[in-house]
Amino acid sequence: MEEMSDNVPPPGAAVTDGRLLRGARSRRAITRHAVDIASLEGLNGLSLGRLATDLGLSKSGVQTLFKTKENLYLATVEAARELFLDAVVRPAQAAPPGAARVRALIDHWIDYAEKPLFTGGCFWAANLPDFDSRPGPVRDALAGQHQDWLSLISAQLRHALNAGEIASIDPDLAAFQADAVLNATNTALRLGDRDAPGRARRVIDGFLTRP
């Protein structure tokens, strides 16, 4: 108990320990469901007992895997990030850098919000406002991921700008706007506004006009 092992193996080697594999599988199943709950009702909507009941586990079994509530939060936030990368960021890497990749990112993002990947829509739209005033590791993780997303957009806009693909804009300001509009689109979709994606695309197109 004093010598708690991180369940993170040395980065080079593959995990072969069957116990750790089983644990990782269980953790993944739990955090996957936790992300859905958190996108719907926020991280505060999570509880060890609820997750256990929903997944047919015991409350203490869930506790064994995450030790504390904050650990569960952090694991859920990390799981959301990985699912988001798979659904939005990595598919967009197929597009060439610059304007095309920005379009791909926005298109995949709108799919991510519209389909939606998580039951309650965008995970960060649901949870960043809840934690942005509460210092701590959860806020830091959410804010860091949000910042990464902004940087991703602005970097691609900068690339498009340098390549002469788009008219002169401030890439950081445009990324800020794009993210703002996407978040508003997510909320509008949640409220039943089916026209929101169209509006979002129109705004983004404004940033991508040829010079």
Add this chain to the structure above:
Amino acid sequence: MEEMSDNVPPPGAAVTDGRLLRGARSRRAITRHAVDIASLEGLNGLSLGRLATDLGLSKSGVQTLFKTKENLYLATVEAARELFLDAVVRPAQAAPPGAARVRALIDHWIDYAEKPLFTGGCFWAANLPDFDSRPGPVRDALAGQHQDWLSLISAQLRHALNAGEIASIDPDLAAFQADAVLNATNTALRLGDRDAPGRARRVIDGFLTRP
């Protein structure tokens, strides 16, 4: 108990009943504090016991005034609306309709988020994402207030457009963008970004360029 009286008097007459006046005063004190808590941690952060402790009342006394938790939520949402109207909307009515009033609304809004009027920043930025996926009267109230805000902006933009004050834009789309940017500004301020208001003003100025 069956014949519950609404504490809303006939719209014409002033309230003279000392008991109702006292109740209204107590309710106002409670909801004022509740709005602060809800802006910080969300409406879910509210509890009868916490409000009672913070304000030196008894838990059952608070319960008497609001009967149920949902009633407390609705009263808090309504209190936030009234405080917002006083801080942002009504002061802006001093400006002439059109572009000037839009500027006044945005300036007062940024003050509202920057000062801030509520401890945790914008009340709707904190709570609409939490309730946008949960059907019920709380969601309806929050969504209605948000829609009123959007309509207010777009109406003033339309006025500016008809008066030839600004270049040709889609007023609804611009209002959607403006609101999106303001919400993102609130979050950025919460995360310690002091440059956010400047960015917001630059974006809004883009909608208000002369034709």
Add this chain to the structure above:
DNA sequence: AAACAATACGTACGTTCGTACGTATAGGCA
């Protein structure tokens, strides 16, 4: 005066929460 109404409080009940602790099982390793 008597009857009623609206605030307030005290108490109590059942539920859910996070956490702590002991135990059992299965897998890895000396």
Add this chain to the structure above:
DNA sequence: TGCCTATACGTACGAACGTACGTATTGTTT
């Protein structure tokens, strides 16, 4: 083989939650 570890479960505890109910106090109304 024996020893350790990671999952899982069962149980228990204190705290906080929303709500119900009875009672006292104060103000209004008849």
